[in-house]
Amino acid sequence: MTLTARLADFAVGTSCADIPATVTDRANILAIDLIGSAIRAAQEADSTPAVLAMVERLGFAGDGPCTVFGLNRRYGAATAALLNGTFGHSLDFDDTHADSSLHPSAPVVPAALAAAELTGASGAEFLTAVVIGFETCCRLGMALDPTAHYARGFHPTATAGTFGAAAAAGRLLGLDAAGMESAFGIAASQASGSLQFLENGAWNKRYQVGEAAMKGLMAATLAAGGFKGASQAIEGKHGFLQGYSDAPQPDKLLDGLGQVWETLRIGVKPYPACRYTHAAVDGILALRAQHGWSAQDIDAITVGLHRNGVALVGAPIEAKRKARSIVDGQFSMPFAAAVALLRGRFGWDDYDLLGTADADAVAARVDVRQDASLEGLRHPFGAVLSVTVRGQTHVLRIQDPSGEPETFPDTAALDLKFRTLAGPVLNTACDGWLARLHGLGRAVSVVQHLQ
Structure with missing residues (x-):
């Protein structure tokens, strides 16, 4: 058959x-x-x-x-x-x-x-x-x-x-x-x-x-x-x-x-954007809450993703840093990172930040790269986050974004x-x-x- x-x-x-x-x-x-x-x-x-x-x-x-x-x-x-x-x-x-x-x-x-x-x-x-x-x-x-x-x-x-x-x-x-x-x-x-x-x-x-x-x-x-x-x-x-x-x-x-x-x-x-942005947003929100950072504190952010994620939300990086339409924002890791840092959340109504000076300023400090450690895994949606604040770098690996079966939300x-x-x-x-x-x-x- x-x-x-x-x-x-x-x-x-x-x-x-x-x-x-x-x-x-x-x-x-x-x-x-x-x-x-x-x-x-x-x-x-x-x-x-x-x-x-x-x-x-x-x-x-x-x-x-x-x-x-x-x-x-x-x-x-x-x-x-x-x-x-x-x-x-x-x-x-x-x-x-x-x-x-x-x-x-x-x-x-x-x-x-x-x-x-x-x-x-x-x-x-x-x-x-x-x-x-x-x-x-x-x-x-x-x-x-x-x-x-x-x-x-x-x-x-x-x-x-x-x-x-x-x-x-x-x-x-x-x-x-x-x-x-x-x-x-x-x-x-x-x-x-x-x-x-x-x-x-x-x-x-x-x-x-x-x-x-x-x-x-x-x-x-x-x-x-x-x-x-x-x-x-x-x-x-x-x-x-x-x-x-x-x-x-x-x-x-x-x-x-x-x-x-x-x-x-x-x-x-949990966020209205491409799934490849979610693990990094989870990590940014966690670090922001832990350290009390504001967007102005951030020197640079590097997000490591699976190659599929880079293709969808990280390349070409200059265009991704200047999201203007909602679809642009849905597929922009820099914009998602900016929202998370500026608002401490990311919901549908946060697309009002598109094209604002504050969002562009944060997005300009975000880089996206392929991370070899995320290739070949069962799930491709993890992220490796490197955030530099006042000269000190914080590294966080997020294996899977929230909302997966292991962290499925309650009713x-x-x-x-x-x-x-x-x-x-x-x-x-x-x-x-x-x-x-x-x-x-x-x-x-x-x-x-x-x-």
């Missing part, structure tokens, strides 16, 4: 009872975390007006059964998946799976939600589909080898995410194994996502993840209608692994499948994050929405539960 066929068998053959409750509970928590970001981004992300204008102008904005968080209306399933995926990823505050270096919830949850509302699925069925989608995209991301995939210029959340979205949607649409294999074959033609957005702080990253959610849903829907997709879409001569990586590791796709749950290895973000902390993001949009309805979302797994019908 091919790799693609075996993954398809897993996607359709895994029952709700086969998945431990701890895994589906975590999927619910991760979905809530994404929804909080989506609600805020629907109202405040600078890219949102253009996306909404596009769906209106092209006739994609017709009424339908599906929820779009942060907007007071419902849409058709494909549009809802596109919008929720785009909004969920726009703040760069959504979860991350370290081993695949991708954001699983942004493509998977919107596709699963649209399919669940389209089919009248229960909350338990929805969460099962989310787990199937997480396992699919995370394992594909690992099999690609993230470093090799990045080196080819691809964005794994958008590429592997398309397959995760197809798996989640296909599960809810009732595909059999052959149908799911066809859905993967169609997804292989749809998977796309470029890192070129880094060149000018473009909004492509947000939209291409929304597209992954929508295209995965479309692939599954085509397969449900009998459309024949390519076979061996993952491992074939012109398949996903060969076409998108120079160093694929196909064994990682199936290793421990159904016993080792990658869903439990997904971390959540109260995640609820606070949701309220901080969604509260300014939902106002007095915020706590009601939060309670409703916590009850998703018990919902008889997702579409009724969210009305």
Whole structure:
């Protein structure tokens, strides 16, 4: 049996009872975390007006059964998946799976939600589909080898995410194994996502993840209608692994499948920026609190990162020191360090520091380098921090950023994050929405539960 066929068998053959409750509970928590970001981004992300204008102008904005968080209306399933995926990823505050270096919830949850509302699925069925989608995209991301995939210029959340979205949607649409294999074959033609957005702080990253959610849903829907997709879409001569990586590791796709749950290895973000900045921000905040430093005390900061981190948030360093757009700031280690030093925190509202003299002055003293000691480790998100203050240098190694499975926040902390993001949009309805979302797994019908 091919790799693609075996993954398809897993996607359709895994029952709700086969998945431990701890895994589906975590999927619910991760979905809530994404929804909080989506609600805020629907109202405040600078890219949102253009996306909404596009769906209106092209006739994609017709009424339908599906929820779009942060907007007071419902849409058709494909549009809802596109919008929720785009909004969920726009703040760069959504979860991350370290081993695949991708954001699983942004493509998977919107596709699963649209399919669940389209089919009248229960909350338990929805969460099962989310787990199937997480396992699919995370394992594909690992099999690609993230470093090799990045080196080819691809964005794994958008590429592997398309397959995760197809798996989640296909599960809810009732595909059999052959149908799911066809859905993967169609997804292989749809998977796309470029890192070129880094060149000018473009909004492509947000939209291409929304597209992954929508295209995965479309692939599954085509397969449900009998459309024949390519076979061996993952491992074939012109398949996903060969076409998108120079160093694929196909064994990682199936290793421990159904016993080792990658869903439990997904971390959540405490800061709204690229995950490669987080360990250093953790370290700066810890040192700042310990020593009582102000930004003016700092002579220089050197941040050592994995090569992927340098490529995303540290190079070219002069441009990274002068972040001007929100996307620039989301992918700037110098800006993240400046926020941490100036504010003693880093939240969505701290992007008001972009382009200020204070932030630029601190960022000018930040350097980013590849640290060989961070290569070859299981997780690539650590940092080695060297901070010079009044001629004295302090060195701190942060193995993993906060929010990883070993330091996963408790429910109260995640609820606070949701309220901080969604509260300014939902106002007095915020706590009601939060309670409703916590009850998703018990919902008889997702579409009724969210009305």
